[in-house]
Amino acid sequence: MNRRAILGLVGCFVALAGCASQPPDFSFGGAGFQPANTRLNLAYAERNFGDMSLYRGKPAEAAAALAQFEAAVAGMRDPATSIALPVRYGPQVAAAIREEREALGIPLTVLPNQVSAALAAAVGPLRSGDQAAIRTALSNPVFTLGPDQTLARLSNLPRMWTLESIAPILTRAAGTESGVVLR
Secondary structure (H helix, E strand, C coil), X not given: CCHHHHHHHHXXXXXXXXXXXXXXXXXXXXXXXXXXXXXXXXXXXXXXXXXXXXXXXXXXXXXXXXXXXXXXXXXXXXXXXXXXXXXXXXXXXXXXXXXXXXXXXXCCCCCHHHHHHHHHHHHHHHHHCCHHXXXXXXXXXXXXXXXXXXXXXXXXXXXXXXXXHHHHHHHHHCCCCCCCCCC
């Protein structure tokens, strides 16, 4: 292997390490969480739900990351966003949805925008630690396990390999125009 090829490989590894080392950012570059802004949600996908193990013991952050994921899915289903996601990733996105929803006891029949809204509504109370508000937010019918079990699951999420593996693909999709949209 020549020197140029070796330097190219080193550069690729450094670039990948740089992406992975960025901490989660729920300020979305100062714009804040905007469920209807699909491109913004996708742009922060790798950063915010590329490693869900970061949220062990941090239920507010786990809820924020999963709300962002569901908002991104809802946006990708909307033909008006014209996000191009190759069809071959559809099954992987569907598997990530199943993985996330099984972890929290959310039925697959609930629309992504409803799940996103329910999770986003829980973030504030979870951050503040207001137990009554947490119970109210997690009593949403979307959470079939009830508030106590849902809180326990958000506090100790299992590793979500499929969700984490699709995050970089979703981030790349943020910069695409027209093409196949996920339905």
